Amino acid sequence: MQIDEKNRTALIVVDPFNEFLSRWGKMWSSVGATIKEMHLLPNLRKILDSARSVGLQVAYAPHHRWQPGSFSDKKYLHPSQALQTAFKAFPRDGFGGQYYKGLEPQEGDIVASEHTCSSGFAETDLHDQxxxxxxxxxxxxxxxxxxxIEATARSAVDLGYHVxxxxxxxxxxxRKEHHSTVAEIYPxxxxxxxxxxxxxxxxxxxxVTHDS
Structure with a gap:
């Protein structure tokens, strides 16, 4: 079927930071094998280029970038927040907190406020924008x-978006987490x-091959 009004469709790019995507990022030793297996970097570039070429709105849902005092307002730290604090991951003023080269926001893109846990919608302005x-x-x-990705998708569905x-x-x-999630949870x-x-x-x- 025809794309449901290109001006009503947005590509949401979640957490494309050096900490994950660069070989010098702190998370690379954990995520690098799956990134390479999925050909993630060329695929992201291909999708971004295609989306921009047909005029889709591009939006970024960035993770909170660590700085001294991060999460000081949280009574109960989520395990991911505790790990981010321990490793000072995604530092606001450091390499890991920068967008990966070639995947940076461009003029006209939405850049939402940063999410502090998992969903790109939780306590951010993404939905409003x-x-x-x-x-x-x-x-x-x-x-x-x-x-x-999973958390943002669940929030989006709850908010009434087609995902x-x-x-x-x-x-x-x-690899196990990735393949089980895309095979069993995503559908x-x-x-x-x-x-x-x-x-x-x-x-x-x-x-597109979906129902509107």
């Missing part, structure tokens, strides 16, 4: 398969589950 533009359909890509997930434009901390959450080539072909042909 999307609603101001009349966005109804979301395509989610980035990091990580079974944490921020598309892309199996090889996400990665996580182990239970999303309205459509595609791979990169299917998505790009759909965008370029201005068709």
């Amino acid at each position: 999307l609603q101001k533009l009349g966005i109804t359909h979301l395509i989610l890509v980035g990091m990580a398969t079974n944490s921020c 598309t997930l892309v199996t090889d434009a996400v990665a996580t901390f182990s 239970q959450i999303a309205h459509a589950v595609l791979d990169t080539n299917q998505l790009v072909n759909a965008l370029q042909s201005e068709k």
Whole structure:
């Protein structure tokens, strides 16, 4: 079917930071193998290029970048927040907290306020910014398969968005986690589950393989 009003569809890029995606990032030793297996970096570039070429709105849902005092207002630290604090991961003024080269926001993109745990919608302005533009359909890509991507997708569905997930434009901390999530969990959450080539072909042909 025809893309449901290109001006009502947004590509959401979650946490494309050096800490995850660079070989010199603190998370690379844990996520690098899955990133390479999924060909994540070329796939993200391909999807971004395709989305921009057909005029889709691009939005970034960035993770909280660590600085002294991060999470001091939290009564109960989530394990991911405790780990971020211990490793000073995604430092606001450091390499790990910078966007990976070639995946940076561009003029006209939405850059939401930072999420502090897993969902890109929780305690951020992402929903408000999307609603101001009349966005109804979301395509989610980035990091990580079974944490921020899954949580953001669940929140998006709860908020009434049509959600598309892309199996090889996400990665996580182990091959087992990744494959079990995209095979068993994604079909239970999303309205459509595609791979990169299917998505790009759909965008370029201005068709999508889902129900509106």
